[in-house]
Amino acid sequence: MAEKRAALSKKDVVKAFWKWTFFSHSNYNYERLQASGVLQSMSHLPEKIYPDNKEEQKKFMERHMAFYNTEPHFGGIVNGMVIAMEEERANGAEITDDAINSVKTGLMGPMAGIGDTLWQGTLTPILLAVGISIASGGNVMGAVAFSALMAAVMLPIAYFMYMRGYKTGKTGVEAILSGGKMKQLISAASIMGATVLGSLTANYVSAASTMKIKVGATSLALQADVLDKLLKGMLPLGITLLTLYLLKDRKMKSTTVMLILAVLGAVLGLTGILG
Numbered sequence: 001m002a003e004k005r006a007a008l009s010k011k012d013v014v015k016a017f018w019k020w021t022f023f024s025h026s027n028y029n030y031e032r033l034q035a036s037g038v039l040q041s042m043s044h045l046p047e048k049i050y051p052d053n054k055e056e057q058k059k060f061m062e063r064h065m066a067f068y069n070t071e072p073h074f075g076g077i078v079n080g081m082v083i084a085m086e087e088e089r090a091n092g093a094e095i096t097d098d099a100i101n102s103v104k105t106g107l108m109g110p111m112a113g114i115g116d117t118l119w120q121g122t123l124t125p126i127l128l129a130v131g132i133s134i135a136s137g138g139n140v141m142g143a144v145a146f147s148a149l150m151a152a153v154m155l156p157i158a159y160f161m162y163m164r165g166y167k168t169g170k171t172g173v174e175a176i177l178s179g180g181k182m183k184q185l186i187s188a189a190s191i192m193g194a195t196v197l198g199s200l201t202a203n204y205v206s207a208a209s210t211m212k213i214k215v216g217a218t219s220l221a222l223q224a225d226v227l228d229k230l231l232k233g234m235l236p237l238g239i240t241l242l243t244l245y246l247l248k249d250r251k252m253k254s255t256t257v258m259l260i261l262a263v264l265g266a267v268l269g270l271t272g273i274l275g
Helices: 010-023 035-041 054-063 072-090 097-135 141-178 180-204 222-230 234-249 254-271
Strands: 212-215 218-221
Touching: 010 035, 010 072, 010 141, 054 097, 072 097, 072 141, 097 141, 180 234, 212 222, 218 222, 222 234, 234 254
Parallel strands: none
Antiparallel strands: 212 218
């Protein structure tokens, strides 16, 4: 009689995907980061893969409580691949604990880089621009549009990546990472993201000066006659570059930067430099 093979249904894998999508950051902490989210997303799998082996079920849970952190939507391909490895291990393949953890730790960084660039650096700013443009007139549909567009774009991408990882395994992820087209896509996405952020800055960061400078009998407006002659939008650009400097170079928290900008605005407003 042939030995019964451990097998997961598509429903099992899809369930793991949905749990990962909504709970990837559950119990997010500095010691293990997304490990709890990984294990929670796969919590229904040990009994399916190792139905009569409590010891292997325990080892499964211990394996996936190891340190893990990636971008959830694109990085889900690693989770899908690991599920496939667990399934093969249960069916006798020589896949060790170290092999599974090495694959996770080796691929989570590259996939996080790809995901952060394409999702947070490109897609999110573009969708925010759409939502903000609607909401700027006081229309609550701006927030609704942003949320709906995020879900409409995010879920298909996340589902495809997760299932691709499960179906193709390690070789599929390596093929994606080694292809030159992925580097081209990331470069193009970075340029697009920078363009969108620049457009948002130009449209929604506003600052002007009402200060006047007397030169002899002539009165010059600091904004119109001096700053705008040198560079149109110099003040908003300066505020944006200051914010970038404080966040990126000085490593300040966003709340601290907001407080600094508020104090700076109040002081410059009271002195008449800004109005």
